[in-house]
Amino acid sequence: MSLKAIAILVISILLILAYEIYKENSKTLGRNTISFKPLTPNEIVSIKDNEELFIRLGEELTRLIGPGESDDLDVFVNKIDQLPVGLKAMASTYQLDVSMTLDDLGWHFANWHHEEYAKRTLFGLRELGAIEEAELFEKAFQIAQNNWDFFARDDFTSAYHNSTLERSFDPLNDQFWRLIKIRGEEGISILDRWPIYARENPNKVCVSP
Secondary structure, eight states, X not given: OOHHHHHHHHHHHHHHHHHHHHHHXXXXXSSOOOOOOXXXXXXXXXXXXXXXXXXXXXXXXXXXXXXXXOSSHHHHHHHHHTSOHHHHHHHHHHHHHHHHHHSOHHXXXXXXXXXXXXXXXXXXXXXXXXXXXXXXXXXXXXXXXHTGGGGGOTTHHHHHTTOHHHHHHHHHHHHHHHHTTSSSSOOOOHHHHHHHHXXXXXXXXXXXX
């Protein structure tokens, strides 16, 4: 099974398990703790399979910032700002990969309606080497900023459907989907970039030597 095919399922299961560990450890130890071991550069070298490395990167993110994004995106942005630069890039781009797999750029800004988080996502794409994706996201972000309150509307679903705003994202969506292999055979997904980046930049994803 390809990395792209299992990525969202693996991370979702991982975060659910992490949350259960988090709750149980909080009960028994009286403090917040995640029982994943720290990821090290030597471990990255020793892991030959990209899927296995992807899972370990997810575990490291969970260990450092907790299970899943905070309901308060101000808090979440502050947490990821404390991470090594590579992990920050991964944490800030994960939801964009989900959005583009399930929806589109417009829906991403509705579901993650936070300008500072969007800025971190743009940074993350560039850091991971997704330069063309970053250019498209930056253009989409500019459109979103010009219509920022629209994405917070209670009736966003009905208002956005077949709107001029939705159509303005269409060419950007089409290009983005091709780049991340949602449409077409060429390209690489955002999540597929994680293991590649980690192998090339182990010191940017590890807090332990």
